[in-house]
Amino acid sequence: MGNVIGIGAAPKRKEDQRFLTGRGNYVSDIKRPGMAAGVFVRSPHGHAVLRGIDKSAALAAPGVIAVLTGDDVADDGLGSLPCGWGITDAKGVPMKEPPFPMLAQDKVRFVGDLVAFVVAETVEQANVAAELLKVDYEVLPSVVGVLEAVRPDAPQLFDDVPNNICCDWELGDKAAVENAFKKAAHVAKLSLVNNRLIGNPMEPRAAIAEYEPGTDRTTLWTTSQFPHVVRFLMGALVLNIPQHKLRVVAPDVGGGFGVKQFHYGEEAVITWAAKRVRRPVKWVASRSEGYVSDRHGRDHVTEAELALDETGKFLAFRVNTLANMGGYLSTFGPNIPTNLYGPLLGGVYTTPAIYCNVKVVFTNTVPVDAYRGAGRPEATFVLERIVDVAAAEMGIDRVELRRRNMIPKEAYPYQTPVLVQYDSGDPMGCLDGALAAADVKNFGVRKAASASKGKFRGLGYSTYVEACGLAPSRFAGRLGARGGLYESATVRVHPTGQVTVMIGTHNHGQGHETTFAQIVSDKLGVAFENVDIVFGDTDRVQFGMGTYGSRSLVVGGAALSKATDKVIAKGKKIAAHLLEAAEVDIQFESGKFSVAGTDRAKSFEEIAGAAYVPHDYPLEVLEPGLEEQAYYDPVNFTYPGGCHIAEVEVDPETGTVTLVNYTAVDDVGTVINPMIVEGQLHGGIVQGVGQALFENAVYDEGSGQLLSGSLMDYCMPRADHLPMMKVATHSTLCTHTPMGVKGCGEVGTIGSPAAVINAVVDALSHLGVTHVDMPATPNRIWRLLQNASLPVAAE
């Protein structure tokens, strides 16, 4: 007998024991007998013609087993890395989709582009041989910024992609927006940059591939957020391996944040190479290698305009964005700045007309794809910044302006002018909660105290909504998705009543082993410790789309809930027979099947036992066994949201911005495990704070070199950069997910950048500062202050 742990409880995590004692099983920890080491040779140039590769010296180096290049890929007739999302422009013309070869063939298009793979007995030997590979490059000028890339005289990455524009995408009613602007009493304008980010999960990417000639089966262990999708994309579309001959395992994975949810060339190359050399091959990226090969995030340049009437009511919102795709289309690349961005420009407001144009642009940089929040932080940042700009220009209090335009709780479900319909929400409630928790009414006192020390204090708001748990497959298909977005779960009840769940989502820090076990424990009345969750192995789990977009609990949890309901339904049939009652009279509660109105009952364990030892069992109408599977395709996105309030102090002497207080009140729907939700919020917020204050991927225009190419040059948030944050939930229930959950993995990252930058601008507004681009580094602020020529050092 153990404990049944219900929804809303906060049991300690099941997965912690192994992580705390150093017994996690990450890809880099795995060894296979006879394993060889692989090292990638990457392009040192941003843009170059590949004139030839001389392998002879490398092949002759000690310990070398193979040196593979793009020619070998072509010889073997392999495919290129597929893009999972095909968008179209306003006229319905499909995006330009040049091939993304797994090893470069005619040209290299970013520093880090894969050129060759060296397999040797040891990593040291592979590294030595890699140095000996002679690659003849004809270096071309690189273009790394979107503004430069669309100029007519810019270097062209692909012959058939004029002006480097992959797609000229739009959404919304352009004419209605133009009309509304004509009637506006005020138009606020803002140009901004959403800085390029590098995900930096603490575990670098790694992969091991092994081919078994006896069975013709291949296994790939990889640091992936979605092993089934890798199996599908890589097997069916790149390497031509039948799905049943390919096993993809993503064991413990040390953080993902989106970076590990793509199908990477490295995985395909190593899988192909392992079969060619008939040896298991292992590759582990260094951090610096990750900087030039992990997919990057964000990187937008935007012009936005908000039209308001004289009372401050929003009339229309117009946004023009150039979004950087990098050198090729990554798995979800084109979807992020379009479908996950435009529809979020409505935010929590009643803006009646919205128009958004996004030019998706190729440049000589690492491909850009989904990074925590993916599209939604970019939308929130534009909107929440311009609301502040409008408030300042019109002389209306920022909170008051938000209130005047917020969707009232009673107006849900709410249809926005940009595709999406929010099912539930209470932005005003979140705002009120956050105002109280952040003690906004005493901000003036704190500001005065800062001023007395010569510091400027500012307060910033972000009231936001996100769309997560994407999306009904039919809807996604209309938007260009080339796959479904459902999830699957199998609930296997063992004869003893213990339960193993096979689920298609992937746990890499989110605590699924705990949360999902809690759902099963709650619903079946089984002890929490008697439920195990299996994920991340295509040989053990039926199918699944993995973990990204805050979908695990929303979509995966729904599949699990459905499968559990099926177990109960079958259990009722068995109980009806054993208890000699009608099925409709059987109730299931607290782990017991009973005949309504009587004390005749069978425990869950007894029913499980009877299912597998069917001596007294209606075999003619019921199969033995107690295992059920469900697939769940979402009905809609879910719409978490909330209000974040940041408080900063700026030191005018140094330009240093210190985050001094942070408050978040988020609506994530039903909270299954408050401890885990809170942890997700903390982590998410700090990732957004990182973007706002510290993180920036910087390229050198012309050479295409990544200047922030290691942890020495890319500033990650550390413990002493941060205050204790206050987070709370104010939940309305999702009306269409089985448990009312909405998702929580990304809300923090979506809400926080705007809150922090709004606070920085507020702190400096008395100097005429109206906007600060991210990251608000000391250097950037100090320069701004010099230009504002403030009376510094009021000693």
Next chain:
Amino acid sequence: MQISFTLNGRPTTVEVEPATLVAELLREQLNLTGTHIGCDTSQCGACVVHLDGLPVKSCTLLAPALDGATLLTIEGLQGAPGSNRMHPMQEAFREHHGLQCGFCTPGMLMTAVALATEKPDLTEADVRHGLEGNICRCTGYQNIVVSVMAGAAAMNAAKGE
């Protein structure tokens, strides 16, 4: 070359190349994979172990330096070999949700134990400052800080017993 040292309480002798890093020795030769490698610039702290009682980044320490020394890794933290009782700091991390993906966790724990040993009455500022060399991408640090303070208090209490 041959080196001898005490590893998690046990005398150990191994043959190493002079250029081998301690993190590699542990992971590749000794199969102690709890010590993680998260970077190549000594920035992340995933590889922290205790050398003669002091926290060091094992990714920047050459194996020959271990000769004659005492090394403690995450695998040795929980006390007697085979014992399932965790160190109070490990318990505190579990109790206060001081980990998510678990990748930074061994290094965080080793740094945390060293901090708490050096200064028993840690303040929040001490902890934040003391964790400067360890990066966590998942937790936003808040629950790590709470865990370290609680773990330090528990270590103190255990000493007093």
